[in-house]
Amino acid sequence: MAQGLKVLTAVLPQDVKLETQEYDLGARRWHATGETLPDAELESLKNHDAILLGAIGDPSVPSGVLERGLLLKLRFAFDHYVNLRPSKLFPNTATPLAGRPDIDFVVVREGTEGPYVGNGGSLRTGTPAEVATEVSLNTAYGVERVVRDAYARAAARPRKKLTLVHKNNVLVHAGHLWKNIFDKVGAEYPEVTTDYLHVDAATIFFVTQPERFDVIVTDNLFGDILTDLAAAVTGGIGLAASGNINPSGAFPSMFEPVHGSAPDIAGTGKADPTATVLSVALLLRHLGYEAEAARIETAVAEDLAERSGEVPRTTDEIGDALAARVSG
Amino acid sequence: MAQGLKVLTAVLPQDVKLETQEYDLGARRWHATGETLPDAELESLKNHDAILLGAIGDPSVPSGVLERGLLLKLRFAFDHYVNLRPSKLFPNTATPLAGRPDIDFVVVREGTEGPYVGNGGSLRTGTPAEVATEVSLNTAYGVERVVRDAYARAAARPRKKLTLVHKNNVLVHAGHLWKNIFDKVGAEYPEVTTDYLHVDAATIFFVTQPERFDVIVTDNLFGDILTDLAAAVTGGIGLAASGNINPSGAFPSMFEPVHGSAPDIAGTGKADPTATVLSVALLLRHLGYEAEAARIETAVAEDLAERSGEVPRTTDEIGDALAARVSG
Numbered sequence: 034m035a036q037g038l039k040v041l042t043a044v045l046p047q048d049v050k051l052e053t054q055e056y057d058l059g060a061r062r063w064h065a066t067g068e069t070l071p072d073a074e075l076e077s078l079k080n081h082d083a084i085l086l087g088a089i090g091d092p093s094v095p096s097g098v099l100e101r102g103l104l105l106k107l108r109f110a111f112d113h114y115v116n117l118r119p120s121k122l123f124p125n126t127a128t129p130l131a132g133r134p135d136i137d138f139v140v141v142r143e144g145t146e147g148p149y150v151g152n153g154g155s156l157r158t159g160t161p162a163e164v165a166t167e168v169s170l171n172t173a174y175g176v177e178r179v180v181r182d183a184y185a186r187a188a189a190r191p192r193k194k195l196t197l198v199h200k201n202n203v204l205v206h207a208g209h210l211w212k213n214i215f216d217k218v219g220a221e222y223p224e225v226t227t228d229y230l231h232v233d234a235a236t237i238f239f240v241t242q243p244e245r246f247d248v249i250v251t252d253n254l255f256g257d258i259l260t261d262l263a264a265a266v267t268g269g270i271g272l273a274a275s276g277n278i279n280p281s282g283a284f285p286s287m288f289e290p291v292h293g294s295a296p297d298i299a300g301t302g303k304a305d306p307t308a309t310v311l312s313v314a315l316l317l318r319h320l321g322y323e324a325e326a327a328r329i330e331t332a333v334a335e336d337l338a339e340r341s342g343e344v345p346r347t348t349d350e351i352g353d354a355l356a357a358r359v360s361g
Numbered sequence: 362m363a364q365g366l367k368v369l370t371a372v373l374p375q376d377v378k379l380e381t382q383e384y385d386l387g388a389r390r391w392h393a394t395g396e397t398l399p400d401a402e403l404e405s406l407k408n409h410d411a412i413l414l415g416a417i418g419d420p421s422v423p424s425g426v427l428e429r430g431l432l433l434k435l436r437f438a439f440d441h442y443v444n445l446r447p448s449k450l451f452p453n454t455a456t457p458l459a460g461r462p463d464i465d466f467v468v469v470r471e472g473t474e475g476p477y478v479g480n481g482g483s484l485r486t487g488t489p490a491e492v493a494t495e496v497s498l499n500t501a502y503g504v505e506r507v508v509r510d511a512y513a514r515a516a517a518r519p520r521k522k523l524t525l526v527h528k529n530n531v532l533v534h535a536g537h538l539w540k541n542i543f544d545k546v547g548a549e550y551p552e553v554t555t556d557y558l559h560v561d562a563a564t565i566f567f568v569t570q571p572e573r574f575d576v577i578v579t580d581n582l583f584g585d586i587l588t589d590l591a592a593a594v595t596g597g598i599g600l601a602a603s604g605n606i607n608p609s610g611a612f613p614s615m616f617e618p619v620h621g622s623a624p625d626i627a628g629t630g631k632a633d634p635t636a637t638v639l640s641v642a643l644l645l646r647h648l649g650y651e652a653e654a655a656r657i658e659t660a661v662a663e664d665l666a667e668r669s670g671e672v673p674r675t676t677d678e679i680g681d682a683l684a685a686r687v688s689g
């Protein structure tokens with residue numbers, strides 16, 4: 034987070050006054066007070082132009098507490114229906130894929146519906162007769178707005194290709210809703226080439242032909258899975274940025290690295306801040322600072338291209354190098 | 362299918378009389394009669410020791426009709442709760458992964474519950490007010506039996522390692538059911554090393570460290586996704602075999618390649634029958650013909666190791682080569 038703010042400060046024009054407010058949320062706060070995201074802080078967050086979220090999570094906190102009580106609460110409360118996750122294989126970065134395919138796609142993951150709604154429960158919990166359910170909720174309202182966003186993004190890119198990923202041969206109700214809306218909106222974008230893949234088949238192409246993808250639109254859970262895989266094939270989760278966007282502007286959008294909090298290396302100076310710095314670029318683009326966003330992305334590409342990789346750099350050193358490049 | 366039966370016939374001892382019955386199910390039948398799996402045929406199938414299923418599906422049939430009406434109907438009707446999918450990187454096969462990691466794991470995918478139960482619906486279908494749901498149903502009964510099967514398999518393997526894959530930080534109800542049962546049964550297997558991964562993180566390790574996996578147990582949908590990815594990293598879906606197993610023996614188990622029906626190359630002699638032949642090996646092992654199963658697997662490994670790859674072989678030629686090896 035410190036490196037993200039360092040680069041943000043360095044890239045902004047002199048006349049732009051940056052005001053930041055820090056919110057102490059996450060594992061430490063929960064341990065100290067039992068709170069995840071009190072109402073007052075949720076209210077206060079609404080007054081900001083954007084949120085930069087440090088990765089959350091710690092093994093000392095029961096699974097789900099911070100995820101549902103903080104991260105997902107923010108995504109739902111601020112109606113972040115476009116979860117934007119670009120994947121690009123930068124030069125001079127390691128990929129587990131042989132032959133280094135040309136990867137440059139963006140996943141538009143739905144952020145407010147699907148299996149993430151928290152609708153479900155458990156009966157006779159802990160007994161041999163337990164039944165547990167999880168309900169995926171999908172609405173035409175929610176699907177259409179994210180599909181429209183994805184078409185607009187595809188139309189604005191050189192290749193103009195949009196792939197819908199779902200599992201409509203098994204999840205027929207949600208799947209048909211997605212497919213029908215995808216086809217309907219597509220009629221308004223004759224210049225966009227479209228494609229449909231089942232999620233299982235999509236994972237195959239992520240490793241065998243990732244260059245075939247341009248923009249992908251998919252539901253909340255499939256998007257979660259696919260974007261981690263995408264991060265892995267494009268040089269690792271240390272480089273994957275994301276935006277939780279409310280395109281209407283009614284609520285602040287939120288930007289965060291795709292990776293977790295890596296509690297095992299916290300404070301050691303080994304964490305790669307690049308994903309956070311790239312998330313700052315997405316934040317700037319969202320607020321209209323296109324030139325500054327592009328400067329950060331260029332700085333990252335150059336930094337990766339020129340690093341020798343012989344001596345590992347500390348978190349601070351990478352942040353300093355990027356800040357120097359963007360202000361230069 | 363013809364090659365699978367050819368190899369099956371070739372591998373069986375002289376004194377074993379093989380009786381086969383062909384069922385004409387799938388796209389052709391559906392087009393001709395509108396039927397997917399009539400009750401009489403479902404009843405008749407019960408009288409067999411095992412089922413070998415050719416890949417189903419055709420773009421001319423609406424998505425979901427054959428999947429739900431035939432394939433999933435069989436899995437549910439015959440209570441195939443262990444969906445067994447081994448992944449092994451054979452020598453001399455192409456993998457998209459650089460550095461050719463050593464891959465040899467098996468996914469035990471739950472086959473009768475989760476988001477596959479067909480529980481859900483759509484309200485105001487096709488209107489801007491549509492709501493569509495998919496309900497994942499999970500029971501202690503269903504989870505415990507597949508988790509027990511997975512522990513037993515892990516305990517019988519040299520590395521004795523079992524990984525549970527779920528998403529229990531978001532799908533908290535189903536996730537906690539799985540995790541609690543996984544931990545509880547684990548107490549009976551102190552020799553098995555256990556691990557838990559969220560499904561998104563698991564996809565990362567499938568491409569960065571697949572050698573870390575030995576046995577994986579997971580739910581129906583996550584298993585569907587992970588096994589296609591596993592097939593991709595171990596040389597492609599042309600080699601991936603699977604068994605839909607009812608360990609109690611109350612119903613016949615069913616064996617099938619993981620791949621689809623590839624209607625674009627049907628009848629051209631280009632399809633690789635290896636996944637079907639390896640499914641025959643799983644079938645034989647299930648029925649107690651361990652030596653014959655191992656002979657088929659050795660034949661496949663040798664066939665792959667010795668092929669030149671210069672001239673592509675036809676479906677028939679590969680089948681003949683494998684049949685010759687197993688009978689030799």
Ligand SMILES: CC(C)[C@H](C(=O)O)[C@@H](O)C(=O)O
Binds near residue numbers: 100105257291
């Ligand atoms: C931490 C978790 C709740 C989250 C998600 O599943 O969305 C993460 O995996 C992500 O992709 O942002």
Ligand SMILES: CC(C)[C@H](C(=O)O)[C@@H](O)C(=O)O
Binds near residue numbers: 429585
């Ligand atoms: C065809 C489809 C219904 C099936 C599944 O989703 O289980 C297939 O993808 C598989 O993995 O066997």
